[in-house]
Amino acid sequence: MTGETSGRPVAVVVVEDERDLREEVVDFLTDSGLAVRGAANGAELERLLGEAPADVVVLDLGLPNEDGISIAARLQARPAAPGIVMMTARGRVEERILGYQTGADIYLVKPVDYGELIAAIHATLRNRSAVDRVAPAGEAAPGLAWRYDPAEWRLSAPSGASVRLTRAEAQVLDCLTDDPGRPVSRDTIGLRMGKIADLGEHRYVDQVVSRLRRKVASELGWEAPIGSAHGQGYYIVGSIMRADD
Structure with a gap:
């Protein structure tokens, strides 16, 4: 190195x-x-x-x-x-x-x-x-910021490369980007996805997040900006901008 x-x-x-x-x-x-x-x-x-x-x-x-x-x-x-x-x-x-x-x-x-x-x-x-x-010529790089477009169901890495999301993956990001950095419980995410919050739905939310992380790593070569907090749920790691903000 x-x-x-x-x-x-x-x-x-x-x-x-x-x-x-x-x-x-x-x-x-x-x-x-x-x-x-x-x-x-x-x-x-x-x-x-x-x-x-x-x-x-x-x-x-x-x-x-x-x-x-x-x-x-x-x-x-x-x-x-x-x-x-x-x-x-x-x-x-x-x-x-x-x-x-x-x-x-x-x-x-x-x-x-x-x-x-x-x-x-x-x-x-x-x-x-x-x-x-x-970064375009003459413009400063925006820092390590991700971009999420809820209308297009698309997540873009800081490099500019993007990936198309499934409806369930977009619903997870809808929850997490409402207040980036704040942990969101699996119950809350499950309800946003139209599920009844119980242990089974917790597993479903975990599976969706796991698939999203694998997709981002495989297609973009980046670690997805999603962290997990024991007993609290998931949260956004780093900086992310929403296209509708």
Whole structure:
């Protein structure tokens, strides 16, 4: 796996207030061929980005003075926003959802295997490069946003490629995109599909979601933007736009 992009080393900033951990991550990523700098907080990150841009920011959330969520939102507002890999001890479903809604490309919960961290960095770069390739000339890439057209029953990946949905698959996305990021129970999804909510319908909803995930992976080469929360149902992961919004 190469540590370069456009003929130069991948530029990474690791934002972590725990000094020993920050230095350990910086050393490991540097040994892996990346160009890595470390920052203890948001102010240091801004200073480093002022000196040179970053392709990816590895961002802790529990930081002094300014929370990582606020930093991520600020990074996403930049004209050329870096990829964001959140690496944090916060592992609750609600926290992961908030991380994706705020701008995380990938959300990792500590302790993190460093091999997985490197894979996450490169996956972020690949996904963002796919968006750049399909962006019209002179226009900024819209970020890692999916698009759902309920009238056409069509789901489009950030790359621009799309897939035709069945009625049942579209009904699932109708539910999940009403309030993206909020978990929707299987009962609610089943009722939207005209089913009576019981254990059997739960299995039916699971089967539809499973088929949709396989279809997206097979036809688009992307992981479907659908997460599952134990005991709560399904939710949208990342950013998605509805054509009727």
